[in-house]
Amino acid sequence: MQTRKKYIFLTFLASWLLLFLFGGDQLRRFSFFSGRKAEARRNWPRWTDRSLLKSFADTEELQRDGDPSLLSPRERRAAWLSVYGSSRCRMETCFDFSRCEKHGFKVFTYPQEQGQPVSETYGKILSSIERSRYHTANAEEACLFILSIDTLDRDHLSGQYVRNVDEKIRSFPLWNGGRNHLIFNLYSGTWPDYAGDVGFDIGQAMLAKASFDTQSFRPGFDISIPLFSKDHPQRGGDRGWLSQDSVPPKKKYLLVFKGKRYLTGIGSGTRNALHHIHNGKDIISLTTCKHGKDWEKHKDTRCDKDNIDYERFDYQELLHNSTFCIVPRGRRLGSFRFLEALQAACIPVLLSDGWELPFSEAIDWGKAAVVGSERLLLQIPSAVRCIHPERVLAFQQQTQFLWDAYFSSVDKIVHTTLEIIKDRLSPHRSRSRFLWNALPGGLLVLPDFSTHLGDFPFYYLQHGYSPSRKFTAFIRAVSQAGSLSQPILRLIQAVSGSQYCAQIVVLWSCEKPPPSSGKWPQTAVPLTVIQGRRQLSHRFFPFEAIQTDAVLSLDEDTSLSTSEVDFAFLVWRSFPERIVGFPTQSHFWDPEQGRWGYTSRWTNELSIVLTAAAFYHRYYHSLFTEYLPAGLRELVDGLAACEDILMNVLVAAVTKLPPIKVTQRKQHKEAVAQQAECRDRAAGTPPPGQRSPSAPHSAPAEVKGTAGSRRFSQRQNCLNQLAEWFGYMPLVSSQLRLDPVLFKDQVSVLRKKYPSLEK
């Protein structure tokens, strides 16, 4: 043996021995000692008289629970308020529920005052509220009030600091000691302690504040919001960056940080220690001393080297290529970094003790972030290394979901704030924690529709439910009063022939009354006629009559066979959250025009399924009517043929998935069919039976007559307006169609379940 090797060997040995002697604690946990240990362990004694011990309270005492106390419940509530005052406000003491009873949850924003400009960010917040479906212009019916004074930046050294807020507020007749008011704030306090107070008396107002600390946070009353930059988009917002799911995560770095190192002052404790975990390989933790004007005064020996290292890495590059990102406190508890990491699918490792996490009333951060302790910084590397790769993948996906559901735009942040408050007003009609933390997120789930998970299209698999086995055929009729057209009669026959049809509902959208009940065909399933309004959006009203999960939406001149309906329904049951239907259209980006184009040509892709013949979940009626603001529905009613595009856009925005096209027979109604109004029809449109099917691949623009081209341009216009309103284009394209397994295969027709689809 070579001498050198011998030494290495000996050192190795010695270190092992040392490890064993001093690492005994760890070793004790080894299983082969446990048997021995159990004997030696001194457990809590098994007392001989343990069965004779007295109970901690006898049953009588428990059930009587003292004497009914002298204070009446009402008096007690009043006493709480006086005892705890506004600094310890709770909904039951500081919020006037009665204001919300008559008109529901309505939010009023104070009118802008002359000469009182608000910052860009506060402007965005106000406009988000005004875009919300809860906004009201009438202070009388309001339940919640939002000030027009910009309270976002309460650092009195800042240029946007508004002075004399107290005085201004006291002059508002509606202020009422702050009751039912919500105050937004992003920055509070200033050098050196950055204390949490906003510098004026908020009274009994709720505070929606970034960097909230757990001590001043009034649980169930205040709301912690994330810190966001003034460039945060008003609506829409960028998608998350996660584009692939891989196990183990294929990222270059495990853990990164790049930021300032405070040499002095609050927050410097943690920031000063961050460089310790840097290993230059998979953990990159870079700090610079350069910040503020006089950093060189406090400069220490590390600074020069650190500053050089700091420049060698790019923040964005680190963000893109790391599995975990350290999000330490800055001077304040929250930082921009938090949302940046969330968007980048870089799992936030929070080092911000005492930070009340954003929307923690709703969001379960344990699923998306590692909540570390500032005191245990040095344990972080080993802790994150030990997180199981599957859990890392789940974390990454959850960051993306949360980012997209609650944070990617000012709209989402503000609307989440409002929904959390609304949920408090009626706890029995509120979202459970599960709903907030599962796709598609709390904003898209309306507790007013139902509080039962099985009533929504999203949770079947997670809770072992399945969608109902029957559907409701929902036909919108616009034909002349007095007699029913041939197509609608054929349609009713075909649909009622389906073994899965539970009922037929006809929405009579003419002003003239529907034919008397005797004129309707006899069907095996119940047929209901509802008198509807003429507005196109009314077809998506959540009618009580619709009792099944599945709705088959139909126009009266749609032609479908029973087999088509049967097959499509079975497909829908596999994809209950999507629209499943027959005629389709698609959208595309038109770079020349710089806007979205729309086509009903036969193409290799599809992104819109016409609701003239489509299955979807009845919840989408509620979402369409309740969730979308009235303005959008007015837009749709103003354009002649936009409501089905809006429905598709809505479902795509919820699911992030394309609709599904199923097999249809050749003679299907042309996609460009008229959504004729009663009056148009009276003016002499040919009855549907005589309409010759136009060449399938003719663009609508080429369809004879101006009606077609006007319709086409309206739809294109509609598409662009919707994309504008949503802030992005939610529609997703698909390249496939679902056919029966043996569709057009060379097998005997007798073997096939749906032979008629092949004709």
Place this chain on the structure above:
Amino acid sequence: IMCASAKYNTRGPALIPRMKTKHRIYYITLFSIVLLGLIATGMFQFWPHSIESSSDWTVEKRSVHDVPVIKLPADSPIPERGDLSCRMHTCFDVYRCGFNPKNKIKVYIYSLKKYVDEYGTSVSNTISREYNELLTAISDSEFYTDDVNRACLFVPSIDVLNQNALRIKETAQALAQLSRWDRGTNHLLFNMLPGGPPDYNTALDVPRDRALLAGGGFSTWTYRQGYDVSIPVFSPLSGEVDLPERGPGPRRYFILSSQMALHPEYRLELEALQAENGESVLILDKCTNLSDGVPAVRKRCYKNQVFDYPQVLQESTFCVVLRGARLGQAVLSDVLQAGCIPVIIADSYILPFSEVLDWKRASVVIPEEKMPEMYSILQSIPQRQIEEMQRQARWFWEAYFRSMKAIALATLQIINDRIYPYAAISYEEWNDPPAVKWSSVSNPLFLPLIPPQSQGFTAVVLTYDRVESLFRVITEVSKVPSLSKLLVVWNNQNKNPPEGSLWPKIRVPLKVVRTAENKLSNRFFPYDEIETEAVLAIDDDIIMLTSDELQFGYEVWREFPDRLVGYPGRLHLWDHEMNKWKYESEWTNEVSMVLTGAAFYHKYFNYLYTYKMPGDIKNWVDAHMNCEDIAMNFLVANVTGKSVIKVTPRKKFKCPECTAIDGLSLDQTHMVERSECINKFASVFGTMPLKVVEHRADPVLYKDDFPEKLKSFPNIGSL
């Protein structure tokens, strides 16, 4: 530092380096010395402890009355009052807990003492039955340590469950003289009945400085969120009365109130409800004319009718739990046990374990102001949800209320999760009843992502020795535009793969992996070489698929990245005669499986197949050299709850199932074996996860009357 989680081998199954003999000797010597050292350490570490047992802890039988008596001088120190601003990061010493591989806190219990004041009068009952049960439970749990120096959390044996049963000042003095008290840091007190007349504070009045409080009946003002733990008030009745679980469904009464001590104001409101809604509302009170010997606590009366308590709770859908003098009520436990949905009317009450339990799933919380609307609020709850809430209520009782042990362990787990948040128990584990856990799936690829087309896919060809056919497959597959890499898994140990120059020249990288053993599972190993999410598993004789068909398959996979997307489809059927599952390869209208002789899937499933396949399926498949594809179908369906997607029309495949066992023709025995696989796997999974569907995916314009040259995938379905 050791990780609790296993580290996975990402290299591949083959490469086991052979050590040189010389080195081996070193290693063996090293190992034996290490072993010796280990044993020595063991002796050193554990010998002294076992002989050191002090008189407090003798194993022999003792009575609680024999414990040492401690006299508290009148002037012994009293701790500060509880600090309302305490949070884990300010008042808790995490350094005591340390980083440990199991992510478990260590809990120490002080030995039992009897405390008396200067005059010899005892400070409290030595210990109650419940507190003894609680300490026994902790002592029997994984959290327990008998070594005070290694403890992270300390539990005094001083019983403060019921504030009325103790003397406040003296109890506080007793706490202060505990050996590791240190202002109460890391000490945990359990209290169920806080406060006393007349104002009934909602937290224990005993001054306790920084100690954590597990309290029943916190209000939002006394509860230090993230520091204290809200626990239930244990109901001793649950040990005495056995209420078997009742199936969910309609019950005789809609609303029931069973509490005896209600404030008259509440009782008036309840009676108004009853007057309005009649028989469906039952308001019970204590019985006034019971004969002697009948325990009043087990009876309730309405006018002259007598009801058994708590059995009567099972007769109602909703049970009112109103605040009394205290916020926490033992009746909550009885109500949950009866599977009755609690209607909680106690403003500002912090519900038990609210940090982790989602009470909206098991209860209805109604603000006190809204009591008159209670009936209509409850009426608006859908029937299906009522049934679920009934189940959930019962489950909460079974898991977290039924015994002092359940309460103790839930409390410790909550504190544990705060200290090791990255190893915390999830929402689902806390809240989902076993039935839901069993019937539900949590898809590991839950985010709706459509992977970018640019990523492409990796084709993995499993081959043994059919080189000619293999080369044809490689040539064919290489024509697919989205192919980004080709991986050949050479499963033949007796023969070397052909030389590099002989392989077909293709436009993408081609890698050959040699395996150590001829196992079918090699095809599903998550090789590092697979850099794309999409994997195309393809046999070395599948040459009939056109480039359009493969490309289209990839596009379909992109839209369904969490599913198996494949070509030949198969079906499982229930054979009523034989009473078992049967495998079907005939031309059917349904599919439930696709063969992995040609299928796209996510690389994640390779990882699952290799490391997370339940039971012995993986070995079984390798031993039988069959059914690896069925196993993969089971695995994916089980974890996602979704069906496979079969793409493109039926083709004449050359008995794809036979490729595993070369030369075997499609015959009866083969089908029998495949059927057996299905039955075997269904029993291992404990369920039949496969989903049957009637659809397949075709290009949008497939067989449509449209010029072929304008279609994206014209060459589909040719035989």
